[in-house]
Amino acid sequence: MRLRNKPWAREMLQSHPQFVILSPEQYKGKWNTAFEKDQPLHIEVGTGKGRFITEMAKANPHINYLGIELYESVIVVALDRLIEANLPNVKLLNVNAEKLTEYFAKGDVDRVYLNFSDPWPKTRHAKRRLTHENFLKLYEEILVDKGEIHFKTDNQGLFEFSLMSFSEYGLLLKYLSLDFHKSDFEGNIMTEYEEKFSQQGSRIYRCEVKYQ
Template sequence: MRLRNKPWAKDKLDQYPQYVISGPELLKGKWNGVFDKVQPIHIEIGTGRGRFVTEMAKANPEINYLGIEVQQSVIVTALDRLIEAELPNIKLLNVNAGDVTEFFEKGEVERIYLNFSDPWPKSRHAKRRLTYKTFLKQYEEILINQGEIHFKTDNQGLFEYSLKSFSEYGLLLQYVSLDLHNSNFEGNIMTEYEEKFSKKGHRIFRSEVKYR
């Protein structure tokens, strides 16, 4: 899908430092000081327009959320959601999450959400998939002991690859659904992509894995 450029997005992001954190590498090891309350931290990598992370923050006030998105023209919509919701337990990071260990210390994060990540379908691009082993190693370095990854996609190939990658890395599979919207899973919060794809009849795949 072609991304419409919004040249004014950067200026708007800069106007709301209470929501969009600049210099996140300087906060490594200090993230609980960014929020009003010291609470578990969950992050979403590739937060897009922010529907998922915002609704999660509304539903779970006892958890602090960080939405990470590299595209300014996309994350500015997430900012609009935050301005409207006025939630104290969510912040945004407009950075490339290629190496999350730049921003977080070991044990700072309790859970990572990967929702509808780029599938990078060509085999030569496997190393770019967010469930590739080098990314799994990074996640392990910032998560608490037995921290979790929750993963959703409509791409069956990516899902199968990811389950294999999780298993080979030694992660414990806690939950798997091959058709989330026709399962008994409760409390699902949809992303924008999820709603779009499910309306087209795509199955939604979901898994939860835990580090041992």
């Protein structure tokens, strides 16, 4: 993915601490204190431009949301959304997902969302996929017992890899759709990529898995 450099992005993120968590390590084990209300925390790993996480927060005020994104030039777009929406139950975190356990303790997170993650199609890059067993171990270390992962993608190869990865790790499959937009699922909130790909006629794959 080619990203346009935005040299002003870091300064913008730092100037909005009400929406961007600047020192996440201080909330490890006590993320309830980062929000106005003590309620379940759902995180989106790879939140991109923030449409999904913002709309989820609007639709579910009884849940706290945290959008995690590595690239400053992308997360500032999500920040614009948050500033406009001005919601108390959603914030952003500009960190590398490989370091999740540095910022979250066991039981801090109730659910992980993975939406249209980079497929990293080359075999040698498999460990970079957010559904690789290395990441599944990280999620397990921060989720509540029997916590869930909800995963959506347009990439059939990544979906097949992910299902195998989930199965080999011992996760329980709760929901599966090989053509999600033709399913009877209600209340779906689309990401920017999801809307784009579905309009182009691409099939959307979705599943929900649970740790046992």
